[in-house]
Amino acid sequence: MSQAESNAYHRRRALLSRAFAVVCLAATAVCVLVLVVLIWEILWQGLPWLNASFLTSFPSRFPEKAGIAPALASSLWLILLTALFSVPIGVGTAVYLEEYAQASRWRKLVQLNIANLAGVPSIVYGILGLGLFVRALALERSILAGALTLTLVVLPIVILAAQESLRAVPGSIRHASYALGATRWQTVWYQVLPAATPGIMTGVILAISRAVGEAAPLVAMGAAAFITFVPVSPADEFSALPVVIFDWASRPQPEFHHVAAAAIVVLLTVLILLNATAVYVRYRYGQRIRW
Amino acid sequence: MIEGDAVRPRRWLEQLIGVALLGCALVSILTTVGIGVLLVIEAAQFFREVSVVEFLTGTKWSPKLSSEFGILPLLCGTLLVTGGSAVIALPIGLLSAIYLSEYASNSVREIIKPVLEVLAGIPSVVFGYLAIVTVSPAIRSVFPSAGVFNAASASVVVGFMVLPMVISLSEDVIRSVPRSLREAAYALGATKLDVTVRVVVPAAISGIVAAFLLALSRAIGETMAVALAAGNTPKITLNPLESVQTMTAYIVQVSQGDTPAGTLEYRTIFAVGLALFVTTMFLNILAQWFVARVREKYE
Numbered sequence: 001m002s003q004a005e006s007n008a009y010h011r012r013r014a015l016l017s018r019a020f021a022v023v024c025l026a027a028t029a030v031c032v033l034v035l036v037v038l039i040w041e042i043l044w045q046g047l048p049w050l051n052a053s054f055l056t057s058f059p060s061r062f063p064e065k066a067g068i069a070p071a072l073a074s075s076l077w078l079i080l081l082t083a084l085f086s087v088p089i090g091v092g093t094a095v096y097l098e099e100y101a102q103a104s105r106w107r108k109l110v111q112l113n114i115a116n117l118a119g120v121p122s123i124v125y126g127i128l129g130l131g132l133f134v135r136a137l138a139l140e141r142s143i144l145a146g147a148l149t150l151t152l153v154v155l156p157i158v159i160l161a162a163q164e165s166l167r168a169v170p171g172s173i174r175h176a177s178y179a180l181g182a183t184r185w186q187t188v189w190y191q192v193l194p195a196a197t198p199g200i201m202t203g204v205i206l207a208i209s210r211a212v213g214e215a216a217p218l219v220a221m222g223a224a225a226f227i228t229f230v231p232v233s234p235a236d237e238f239s240a241l242p243v244v245i246f247d248w249a250s251r252p253q254p255e256f257h258h259v260a261a262a263a264i265v266v267l268l269t270v271l272i273l274l275n276a277t278a279v280y281v282r283y284r285y286g287q288r289i290r291w
Numbered sequence: 292m293i294e295g296d297a298v299r300p301r302r303w304l305e306q307l308i309g310v311a312l313l314g315c316a317l318v319s320i321l322t323t324v325g326i327g328v329l330l331v332i333e334a335a336q337f338f339r340e341v342s343v344v345e346f347l348t349g350t351k352w353s354p355k356l357s358s359e360f361g362i363l364p365l366l367c368g369t370l371l372v373t374g375g376s377a378v379i380a381l382p383i384g385l386l387s388a389i390y391l392s393e394y395a396s397n398s399v400r401e402i403i404k405p406v407l408e409v410l411a412g413i414p415s416v417v418f419g420y421l422a423i424v425t426v427s428p429a430i431r432s433v434f435p436s437a438g439v440f441n442a443a444s445a446s447v448v449v450g451f452m453v454l455p456m457v458i459s460l461s462e463d464v465i466r467s468v469p470r471s472l473r474e475a476a477y478a479l480g481a482t483k484l485d486v487t488v489r490v491v492v493p494a495a496i497s498g499i500v501a502a503f504l505l506a507l508s509r510a511i512g513e514t515m516a517v518a519l520a521a522g523n524t525p526k527i528t529l530n531p532l533e534s535v536q537t538m539t540a541y542i543v544q545v546s547q548g549d550t551p552a553g554t555l556e557y558r559t560i561f562a563v564g565l566a567l568f569v570t571t572m573f574l575n576i577l578a579q580w581f582v583a584r585v586r587e588k589y590e
Contacts, residue, residue: 017484024390027383028403031458034451035410041425042417092315100312112579114319119505119575120568121512123539124326126546127564131329135552152322159319185308206412213414216514216539220546220560242416242515249420249519257424264417271412 042268046261054262059226059244063255066248068263073230074143074223074238075212075270081147081234082154082211087204089151090158091193094200097159098166099188118156125153126220134221141222144234149217154207161203165196198285205278209271215242241267330568333561340555346562352525352536354559362566364525368442368535372517373510375446375531376453380510381503383450384457385492388499391458392465393487411455418448419519427520430532437532440522446531448516453506460505464498464585465491501581508574512567514539538567 057067093114101107129149139145169192177187193200218240225247227239241263248260338346341360349361391400427444431437468491476486492499522534523544536544542560550557 013482013484017482020484020487021390021394024386024394027386028390028395030383031387031410031454032403032406034454035406037425038413038417038421041421045424089315089318092312093319096312096316100309101316110316110320113323115579116572116575117319117322119508119571120326121514121539121571123512123514123542124330124564124568124571127542127560128322128326128329130546131333131561132325155319155322183305185305209412213412213416215414215416216543219515219543222546242414245420246416246515246519249416249423257420260420261424264420267414267417271414275412 042261042264045258046263046265049258049262050265054259055266058228059239063253063259066256066259068241068244068266070227070230071239071241071244071263072266074146074227075241075267077143077231077234077238078147078150078240079208079212081143082150083204083208085147085151086154086158086207090155090204090207091162091200093155093159094162094166095188095193098163099184099192114156114159118160121216122153122214123216123220125149126217128152129217129221140235141224141237142235143231143238145221146218146223146238146240147234149221150211150214153214153217154211157207157210158204161207162196162200165199165203166192168199169195198281201281201285202278205274205281209274209278212270212274213242213267215240215246218243219246241270326568330561330565333558334565337555337558337562341562350527352541354556358555360559360562362538362563364527365536365538365541365563366566367527367529368521368525369511369537369539371442371529371531371535372445372449372513372521372537373507375443376450376510376513377503377507379447379450380453380457380506384454384502384506385461385499387454387458388461388465389487389492392462393483393491407455407458410451411459413452414515415452415513416515416519418452419516422448422516422520434532438522438534440520440524440534441532442521442535443531445517445521445537448520449510449513452513452516453509456509457502457506460502461495461499464495464502467498467585468494495585497581498585501578501585504574504578504581508571508578511574512539512571514543518543538563542567 054067055072056069057065058069059071060066093110097107097110101110126149129145129152133139133145133148134141137145139148173191173195174187177191182190223243224237224239225244227237229236231238245260245263245267248256248263251257346360346362348363349359350363351357351359351361352364353359391403395403422444426447427437427439427441430441430443430447431439437443472490472494473486476490481489517537518540521537521540523536523540524534525536525541526533528535541563545556545560
């Protein structure tokens with residue numbers, strides 16, 4: 001190879017390398033673009049239809065009269081109950097796996113099982129909810145049955161997040177506690193859990209925001225898109241924001257698509273509020289702890 | 292000085308708490324058992340009336356009108372949508388992961404990471420809405436033969452839904468490739484492209500495959516976006532412009548009607564659910580096997 005050929009060869013390779021960098025950048029730009037288009041479309045379609053009466057009125061055959069009062073109330077019920085069920089069970093499981101269970105086959109099995117549950121499609125949980133809560137336990141299509149189903153959906157997420165937070169607490173804290181004569185539970189309750197709380201709460205809030213947006217399990221267990229009252233007890237029939245969005249989006253009339261977009265704006269607002277809380281918790285309480 | 296009962300150790304309480312925590316852990320085991328038992332029992336009832344062979348090899352799915360229970364059309368719909376989403380999510384996802392791990396500055400990563408988190412947190416039904424209102428009309432303007440509901444629009448949105456997952460999982464493994472491998476390649480005169488494509492990606496390939504498998508499993512189980520966009524026409528076709536029906540969309544369709552419990556149509560949900568559960572479980576376990584291989588290599 002002459003000097004000139006060699007130079008050309010190296011230039012070509014350098015150029016190719018730079019071209020590849022541009023391709024990678026373009027791929028990443030696609031992700032950002034998708035998010036921008038998505039938010040733009042929804043705001044553009046939905047905002048003009050969003051007003052106070054939309055939040056306070058009931059579903060209707062007429063798009064201009066349709067509202068989300070029952071769906072919004074149901075979603076708030078579901079958030080409350082799902083958090084109530086999933087936090088103690090999820091954190092309890094995490095504490096068991098991280099602080100109590102010995103490294104054994106059994107622990108490995110439980111861990112593997114949780115990883116697998118995290119990958120089960122949410123609609124399968126809906127089928128389980130239908131067979132177990134709605135039929136076998138005869139809870140009917142109640143808020144309680146819906147919240148229990150969503151609890152099963154988010155439980156793996158809560159457990160994995162809580163485990164990670166517990167693991168981040170240094171062993172020295174536990175050793176110091178044991179050295180002072182504390183029992184295992186005293187160590188967990190007075191030292192480890194308080195130190196892990198910001199991380200656990202962040203994980204819980206993210207899990208709850210996942211639950212808020214889930215429609216598949218609720219539809220599978222028979223949540224209604226059209227109810228004409230605001231549910232006031234866990235035994236009441238229910239709806240949910242993503243369920244009414246699904247119903248409206250699946251109708252052929254374009255007006256209902258606008259109504260669906262308006263409901264999506266409300267749903268995304270709820271999600272943003274939840275995530276802002278998570279960021280706040282991470283920032284506010286994460287600072288206090290210094291190892 | 293220790294005061295009060297709160298901090299005095301009590302053996303029975305300690306043991307009780309240990310048992311209670313074990314009970315919490317049992318919930319997740321029982322969930323798996325519950326899913327398995329329920330699906331198998333109800334599906335067994337179904338297979339008493341419909342032969343397994345007909346279910347797995349029949350080419351027509353029409354439970355209501357003609358009592359034909361061949362799952363192949365639903366399977367074909369699922370594969371068509373999943374395959375289409377893979378065409379979008381896998382290349383874009385891998386290239387983005389490479390960009391974030393090998394090229395992006397810290398400040399760019401600080402912007403992109405939250406964007407991906409937000410994208411990952413957007414509910415499935417919102418993507419379904421986008422498929423109907425934005426993607427499907429766009430496809431129809433390019434291909435006038437496409438139906439209002441078509442597999443392509445479902446593929447596009449499902450692809451974007453699983454994209455953040457492909458990126459974050461692949462980026463983690465690509466980043467965990469030891470620095471020394473890259474430096475050795477540079478020392479031999481390789482360009483950045485050579486290092487990335489011939490050294491880093493091959494070294495991380497097990498983890499990347501695991502990320503792809505998990506994304507496919509997510510796409511197969513994806514429900515609301517597909518139920519909205521792909522339509523409800525079970526048929527065997529490879530044409531993405533046609534309306535199809537996936538396994539998940541079928542379950543939604545039956546759940547929406549008031550199908551009385553105990554009927555054959557009601558039990559189809561469980562038979563299809565079982566097929567869905569087995570498929571995704573298989574992919575997840577395969578992915579975990581690949582992840583374990585990465586761990587063996589570098590940890």
